Amino acid sequence: MQLFYTPDITDSPIYYLSEEESKHCIRVLRLQLADHVNLIDGLGGLYEAEIIDAHPKKVALKLLSLQSEFEKRNHYLHIAVAPTKNIERLEWFLEKATEIGIDEISLLNCARSERKEAKAERLNKIITSAIKQSLKAYHPQLNEITPFQKLVTQPFNGQKFIAHCEPGHKLQLKDAIKPNGNYLILIGPEGDFTPKEIEDALQNGFEPITLGNSRLRTETAALEACFEVNFLNR
Amino acid sequence: MQLFYTPDITDSPIYYLSEEESKHCIRVLRLQLADHVNLIDGLGGLYEAEIIDAHPKKVALKLLSLQSEFEKRNHYLHIAVAPTKNIERLEWFLEKATEIGIDEISLLNCARSERKEAKAERLNKIITSAIKQSLKAYHPQLNEITPFQKLVTQPFNGQKFIAHCEPGHKLQLKDAIKPNGNYLILIGPEGDFTPKEIEDALQNGFEPITLGNSRLRTETAALEACFEVNFLNR
Numbered sequence: 001m002q003l004f005y006t007p008d009i010t011d012s013p014i015y016y017l018s019e020e021e022s023k024h025c026i027r028v029l030r031l032q033l034a035d036h037v038n039l040i041d042g043l044g045g046l047y048e049a050e051i052i053d054a055h056p057k058k059v060a061l062k063l064l065s066l067q068s069e070f071e072k073r074n075h076y077l078h079i080a081v082a083p084t085k086n087i088e089r090l091e092w093f094l095e096k097a098t099e100i101g102i103d104e105i106s107l108l109n110c111a112r113s114e115r116k117e118a119k120a121e122r123l124n125k126i127i128t129s130a131i132k133q134s135l136k137a138y139h140p141q142l143n144e145i146t147p148f149q150k151l152v153t154q155p156f157n158g159q160k161f162i163a164h165c166e167p168g169h170k171l172q173l174k175d176a177i178k179p180n181g182n183y184l185i186l187i188g189p190e191g192d193f194t195p196k197e198i199e200d201a202l203q204n205g206f207e208p209i210t211l212g213n214s215r216l217r218t219e220t221a222a223l224e225a226c227f228e229v230n231f232l233n234r
Numbered sequence: 235m236q237l238f239y240t241p242d243i244t245d246s247p248i249y250y251l252s253e254e255e256s257k258h259c260i261r262v263l264r265l266q267l268a269d270h271v272n273l274i275d276g277l278g279g280l281y282e283a284e285i286i287d288a289h290p291k292k293v294a295l296k297l298l299s300l301q302s303e304f305e306k307r308n309h310y311l312h313i314a315v316a317p318t319k320n321i322e323r324l325e326w327f328l329e330k331a332t333e334i335g336i337d338e339i340s341l342l343n344c345a346r347s348e349r350k351e352a353k354a355e356r357l358n359k360i361i362t363s364a365i366k367q368s369l370k371a372y373h374p375q376l377n378e379i380t381p382f383q384k385l386v387t388q389p390f391n392g393q394k395f396i397a398h399c400e401p402g403h404k405l406q407l408k409d410a411i412k413p414n415g416n417y418l419i420l421i422g423p424e425g426d427f428t429p430k431e432i433e434d435a436l437q438n439g440f441e442p443i444t445l446g447n448s449r450l451r452t453e454t455a456a457l458e459a460c461f462e463v464n465f466l467n468r
Contacts, residue, residue: 071447092326099454100446134449172468212334212468213305215368220333227461234406234446 042139082189158182276373316423392416
């Protein structure tokens with residue numbers, strides 16, 4: 001069934017698609033009066049609705065049913081990653097992490113970051129199309145670029161990890177995470193975190209982890225962490 | 235240290251870079267006489283070598299040391315996947331799977347395949363740059379497009395799995411795979427395998443598996459399988 005992302009949906013029994021979505025619905029998808037569609041609000045709500053006015057600029061939908069907390073995960077994952085020099089690598093991480101399961105992403109500004117800014121609007125569009133494609137009722141939250149120091153010192157109610165390539169004692173996630181928990185994982189830039197950043201993280205309660213023996217690119221390491229957390233909570 | 239892929243290396247103590255690699259070595263990387271470089275042969279061999287002639291068209295390298303079976307994995311993974319309609323999605327799967335760890339990839343021609351052909355040469359270049367980037371001494375083998383029927387009936391000495399979205403009993407890889415084994419995993423096209431293809435696979439000894447509850451794109455499912463096999467063999 002066709003799916004629309006409707007974050008502005010209310011408890012009114014009728015919902016009107018935006019002009020752009022209406023055009024897409026009628027002109028592109030060629031949906032008609034009485035056709036059924038799905039709506040996701042990005043907060044866990046999955047609706048079934050019926051087209052009661054196939055107006056090409058203002059489609060009217062009658063809400064038929066609502067499933068709350070649709071496929072709610074049993075854990076909360078927040079990954080903070082330094083944006084890659086090649087923005088496409090960050091973009092596909094966002095798409096894949098959304099498919100596999102993530103709740104919050106922060107973009108980290110580190111000492112060795114190759115990229116200091118990224119357009120949240122475009123990145124959010126990628127996340128939105130990924131939730132539609134993979135039928136996720138929760139829209140992951142994307143945070144603006146955050147200085148490393150600010151992120152490691154801000155409060156987080158859960159387990160905190162930092163993945164880095166410097167020598168020293170490290171845990172494997174499978175030995176470290178408590179199931180059904182909240183997790184914040186830091187993934188560094190192409191040149192890795194600096195020893196000072198690692199030290200600051202450890203002093204702020206982050207546990208050092210390894211993501212295996214392979215030399216992974218930044219976006220691959222971030223996806224590996226996302227995969228491991230979801231896998232270990234299955 | 236700079237790394238060169240040298241599949242044609244022999245046991246001769248001197249190795250000459252190709253004209254293209256020589257130019258890259260001297261003109262781009264600006265390496266000089268007596269500089270050291272790494273060579274990988276794609277068969278597990280990691281060499282250290284010294285530049286004894288910095289000729290811009292024919293660099294001569296003296297082989298100093300060889301590590302055989304460098305970071306040899308404790309298992310063998312062969313993933314057979316239907317090429318995606320958008321070839322870039324297959325390309326990034328190849329890059330990521332190479333980083334994470336894979337031995338052999340077959341491109342499947344299925345009843346519902348969106349794409350019936352793919353240029354192995356270009357795909358191999360992506361694999362080669364990924365092994366160089368992630369310092370892998372083994373070059374994954376990429377097989378040409380193979381008809382589904384041929385692949386499921388050819389002999390394979392190990393566990394065989396098919397990941398599909400049809401209803402029915404399925405195992406999780408973590409409950410199914412025997413550690414340190416050989417694994418062949420089938421991943422279907424955008425429209426999934428047909429019921430007949432699934433039936434044929436089961437009749438040929440493939441076990442049906444699930445890769446979790448998320449609706450994954452073809453290339454994401456293939457990477458998820460690669461993640462799981464490597465993770466479960468850590």
